[in-house]
Amino acid sequence: xxxxxxPRLERCIGCHSCSLACARLxxxxxxxxxxxxxxxxxxGLSTGFEARICLACNPAPCAAACPxxxxxxxxxxxxxxxxxxxxxxxxxxHACPVGAVYLDPGxxxxxxxxxxxxxxxxxxxxxxxxxxxxxxxxKAAAPEEAA
Amino acid sequence: xxxxxxxxxxxxxxxxxxxxxRVDGRDEVAGGSGLGALLFAKYGRIDKPWDDPEQPVIFTIxxxxxxxxxxxxxxxxxxxxxxxxxxxxxxxGRSALALKFADLDALVLTGKAPRPSALVVGSRHxxxxxxxxxxxxxxxxxxKLLRRMFKGSGHRSILRIGPAxxxxxxxxxxxxxxxxxxxRLGGGAALGAKNIKAVVIIGDxxxxxxxxxxxxxxxxxVYEKLTATDMMQKYHNLGTPVNVAVLNKLKALPWRxxxxxxxxxxxxxxxxxxxxTALLRNAACAGCPVGCIHIGFSRERFQTDHRFFYRQVxxxxxxxxxxxxxxxxxxxxAVLDILDVVEQMGLDVMSAGVALAWATEALxxxxxxxxxxxxxxxxxxxxxxxxxxxxxxxxxNDFYRLLAQGTLKAAAHYGGADFAxxxxxxxxxxxxxxxxxxxxxxxxxxxxxxAGGYAYDQKHDDQDVGKAVExxxxxxxxxxxxxxxxxxxxxxxxxxxxxxAECLQVVGYGALAGSIDAVSRRIQQLRWQTxxxxxxxxxxxxxxxxxxxxxxxxxxxxxxxxxxxxxxYARRIxxxxxxxxxx
Numbered sequence: 001x002x003x004x005x006x007p008r009l010e011r012c013i014g015c016h017s018c019s020l021a022c023a024r025l026x027x028x029x030x031x032x033x034x035x036x037x038x039x040x041x042x043x044g045l046s047t048g049f050e051a052r053i054c055l056a057c058n059p060a061p062c063a064a065a066c067p068x069x070x071x072x073x074x075x076x077x078x079x080x081x082x083x084x085x086x087x088x089x090x091x092x093x094h095a096c097p098v099g100a101v102y103l104d105p106g107x108x109x110x111x112x113x114x115x116x117x118x119x120x121x122x123x124x125x126x127x128x129x130x131x132x133x134x135x136x137x138x139k140a141a142a143p144e145e146a147a
Numbered sequence: 148x149x150x151x152x153x154x155x156x157x158x159x160x161x162x163x164x165x166x167x168x169r170v171d172g173r174d175e176v177a178g179g180s181g182l183g184a185l186l187f188a189k190y191g192r193i194d195k196p197w198d199d200p201e202q203p204v205i206f207t208i209x210x211x212x213x214x215x216x217x218x219x220x221x222x223x224x225x226x227x228x229x230x231x232x233x234x235x236x237x238x239x240g241r242s243a244l245a246l247k248f249a250d251l252d253a254l255v256l257t258g259k260a261p262r263p264s265a266l267v268v269g270s271r272h273x274x275x276x277x278x279x280x281x282x283x284x285x286x287x288x289x290x291k292l293l294r295r296m297f298k299g300s301g302h303r304s305i306l307r308i309g310p311a312x313x314x315x316x317x318x319x320x321x322x323x324x325x326x327x328x329x330x331r332l333g334g335g336a337a338l339g340a341k342n343i344k345a346v347v348i349i350g351d352x353x354x355x356x357x358x359x360x361x362x363x364x365x366x367x368x369v370y371e372k373l374t375a376t377d378m379m380q381k382y383h384n385l386g387t388p389v390n391v392a393v394l395n396k397l398k399a400l401p402w403r404x405x406x407x408x409x410x411x412x413x414x415x416x417x418x419x420x421x422x423x424t425a426l427l428r429n430a431a432c433a434g435c436p437v438g439c440i441h442i443g444f445s446r447e448r449f450q451t452d453h454r455f456f457y458r459q460v461x462x463x464x465x466x467x468x469x470x471x472x473x474x475x476x477x478x479x480x481a482v483l484d485i486l487d488v489v490e491q492m493g494l495d496v497m498s499a500g501v502a503l504a505w506a507t508e509a510l511x512x513x514x515x516x517x518x519x520x521x522x523x524x525x526x527x528x529x530x531x532x533x534x535x536x537x538x539x540x541x542x543x544n545d546f547y548r549l550l551a552q553g554t555l556k557a558a559a560h561y562g563g564a565d566f567a568x569x570x571x572x573x574x575x576x577x578x579x580x581x582x583x584x585x586x587x588x589x590x591x592x593x594x595x596x597x598a599g600g601y602a603y604d605q606k607h608d609d610q611d612v613g614k615a616v617e618x619x620x621x622x623x624x625x626x627x628x629x630x631x632x633x634x635x636x637x638x639x640x641x642x643x644x645x646x647x648a649e650c651l652q653v654v655g656y657g658a659l660a661g662s663i664d665a666v667s668r669r670i671q672q673l674r675w676q677t678x679x680x681x682x683x684x685x686x687x688x689x690x691x692x693x694x695x696x697x698x699x700x701x702x703x704x705x706x707x708x709x710x711x712x713x714x715x716y717a718r719r720i721x722x723x724x725x726x727x728x729x730x
Contacts, residue, residue, distance in 0.1 A: 013428075013430045013431040015431035015432070015437075016244070016433045017436045024363060030213055030214065030247075031352075032244065032301075033248075033351065038302070039301055040300050040301025123374060123436040123438060
């Protein structure tokens, strides 16, 4: 099982190609926000950039907080998302300790699915899909499903 | 959002209220440059001066903004304090994508805010906030405060002016996201005259994309083309400063107010030297994987002990020319020190550097004295230039106030017009010969980017006036279309008309895709008509004597050829503006 990681984010130039790729390819949107990875300057442009991204918690607090099972634990960390089950309560976003879940104005949550489709669009090789072993929650993890 | 019209927010700054207006004309003028001229016709006043509260300041983006890589620029259109005529200036940063995600094709500011204010716009937000406490603050300090005051970090663009804009200097730029600028022709003063210290654009909207695989497939192909070309390598590596050594070797780099075109100490300010010793990191405009922005550092020792502070300063070929070779400064850190002050003051670096180069020669020649300059300006003395830049921004005496309105305005009063390096506005960093000089002197923006005159000079040895002018006119039309999309002109080699047609087609602008040539000519014509209606007389443009004294690798500039070129290009411009039919 692989997760998306940002081992070389210090190289980031703020082009937003990753976010735009996620919005375009995963969510079918043109957006800075409706993306699983979102880039922001860390306190002004002179201090470089940070990525708002799911850290693949295992167990994932957002999945634990989700009252309907729309967010369920993903094997290896992070969540499996079943959009049809989502009631837009926003509990996932509030539960995330690192602000990785974006709620659109209608309350729909967007989070990284660890699919890796953003990776080839980074011109500085900041991103990497990394193989991970099972965490404590894997024993109880839900079976994998398409998002 | 794909629309067959333009969605424009018209903000009445006096009333503090905005209105979303639907403007037709998408298939006729596309966006960007074309839309700027269209909106100026609707909201501008050709009969009133640039600082009349009714004059609009317009920001526009294009039909491909955000949809494809390097479609990352915004066009600012306004009546310029420099020549009191219609003008455009272009910038990147996050401004274009922020406007796109604010769901606007254009933002038009009309009226004058009663007090110094910041305008904040987003897809679900509009606020005019009184910020008198920011007035007088430099670019860095106001930027830090604005970042804290308003939401949207990372997905917003912050446009702001410095003291130069507040003082209505015709050389005042608008800073965009710290490292980019609407630099030329006094956009900063146009905002200052409206009491607007800053415009914060929050890109918080999202749009559904076209269904099917055609769009992502074409995006992928364009992305690969853009990132696989030599262009990518050039801008990734040394960036535009690679030109410094190249032009110097060619005898085409202006030195010390264009008294020379090469210098043996050029290596101290070459792109190579900057990259080896001063380059900290790179940055990109939003939506551009190329990331051409090169950021160096300027550090200052403020105690006898080793105590320093430092600032990050972006550099490019043009700033290095303006604060380096043109001022005889041959150390890259000295250049960055000057650039840092220029940035903080909110001045256009090319205008400021060239103006101070003229002042230095004028002082040397006794045309002016230290009574005017207040400082012993001397080529190479960067510490003095740092102070002079502040004098220019604050307009500390009559001399600096006049100089800040344009070098030729100062020369008309004090003398020394023969050696004022002005081609419509203060020259760009290319002394390549007659075609470039005619191109900048008459070009729509008086920019080295209006048409590739500097490249034409390097590729042609003949003196074929007809061929050269035809090149300038045709190249300008093609660039006018690109700046209506709005593409970064660094991508012009990739975005051919054929590729642009594919891009427009796939996102749903089929009519534009099928009429690029006609629309290009129409935009070109509309821009010239607007410019001439506001007072531009191409036949009256004169090129100072200094440009005929220049010696390049081809030998001495041919004054006669330059005059014939200029006259013929002026004739063609007048002809374009006169034509009544839209092609």
